Amino acid sequence: MRRINIIDAAIILIVLFSFYSFITHEPSVNEQVDEYYYSGSQIYKATNYMNYLDSKGFLYDTYVKGYWWSDYLEFDETGYVIDTGQGSFILLRSNGELVTIGGRMSYKEQIGANEIRLKIKTKSTVSYRMYAQSFPGLENYFATIEDTASFLDIFDIDDIAITSSITFDYGESPTAVFIAEVNDALRKGLYYVKDTSIADTQNGLTLSFSQASIKELAKMENILNEYGITIGNVFSSDIITIVRTGTEIGELDKYWIKQHITDNLSSIIDDDENSIHIRL
Numbered sequence: 001m002r003r004i005n006i007i008d009a010a011i012i013l014i015v016l017f018s019f020y021s022f023i024t025h026e027p028s029v030n031e032q033v034d035e036y037y038y039s040g041s042q043i044y045k046a047t048n049y050m051n052y053l054d055s056k057g058f059l060y061d062t063y064v065k066g067y068w069w070s071d072y073l074e075f076d077e078t079g080y081v082i083d084t085g086q087g088s089f090i091l092l093r094s095n096g097e098l099v100t101i102g103g104r105m106s107y108k109e110q111i112g113a114n115e116i117r118l119k120i121k122t123k124s125t126v127s128y129r130m131y132a133q134s135f136p137g138l139e140n141y142f143a144t145i146e147d148t149a150s151f152l153d154i155f156d157i158d159d160i161a162i163t164s165s166i167t168f169d170y171g172e173s174p175t176a177v178f179i180a181e182v183n184d185a186l187r188k189g190l191y192y193v194k195d196t197s198i199a200d201t202q203n204g205l206t207l208s209f210s211q212a213s214i215k216e217l218a219k220m221e222n223i224l225n226e227y228g229i230t231i232g233n234v235f236s237s238d239i240i241t242i243v244r245t246g247t248e249i250g251e252l253d254k255y256w257i258k259q260h261i262t263d264n265l266s267s268i269i270d271d272d273e274n275s276i277h278i279r280l
Contacts, residue, residue, distance in 0.1 A: 034120050040104035040113040047084040056279040057125040057242035066113040075111050082194050096188030124249040125279045129270040130239040138231050142214050149243045156246035163240040165208040168231050182227050189223045190216045254278045
């Protein structure tokens with residue numbers, strides 16, 4: 001019997017190493033990447049991906065490391081992006097302050113970024129349109145939205161965001177200064193909300209919000225009460241609802257979700273195939 005020489009041993013080691021690399025690497029092919037890193041000079045690429053995530057309804061935090069242009073002091077914070085521009089974005093800080101972020105060579109923005117990280121909190125999203133209707137108060141409004149989405153609990157609902165507006169009676173005609181103060185308080189008091197505003201209309205006061213987490217909107221009533229605004233019956237426009245899940249939805253689950261809406265929720269949700277979007 002031929003003895004194994006050094007060359008044979010080397011070949012066997014290479015084969016074993018290749019096999020080990022294959023079996024350890026293969027499962028990671030389909031794993032979702034939950035964090036993306038960009039340097040300050042890659043800010044255009046970063047904002048493009050922010051726009052992509054926003055269009056799909058994914059929730060993410062944004063970490064920025066850089067410096068203030070005003071005094072060159074370090075900026076090192078995680079916040080929530082509420083808007084993007086060409087090579088810049090607006091970050092909502094945890095204290096409610098808004099700051100503009102640019103790249104390393106920016107000069108118009110407040111912060112020059114050296115490092116940007118997007119930390120994605122959502123695995124999948126399901127978005128649909130709920131029909132306009134009236135509600136006997138905010139509590140019922142939020143409860144109806146949550147109850148309608150409850151069939152997706154099997155995918156571990158992490159958050160529900162809505163884009164809509166509600167109108168309610170208000171006895172007085174508020175001044176522009178008063179409206180501005182309330183809008184400022186809402187912006188500072190609500191996180192994970194792309195945009196929110198209150199306006200005086202012919203039918204009363206109208207509150208509008210965009211991609212607003214209903215967990216955050218639950219704080220809205222207390223903020224308004226501080227300004228003497230009490231919300232009774234409300235009329236809601238169509239509600240674009242984004243259900244964010246902690247478990248990734250499978251390809252085959254898409255058909256079940258759409259069929260469930262058609263069979264059980266078509267009186268509340270537009271069940272047209274083109275109005276239901278599921279992002280994996």
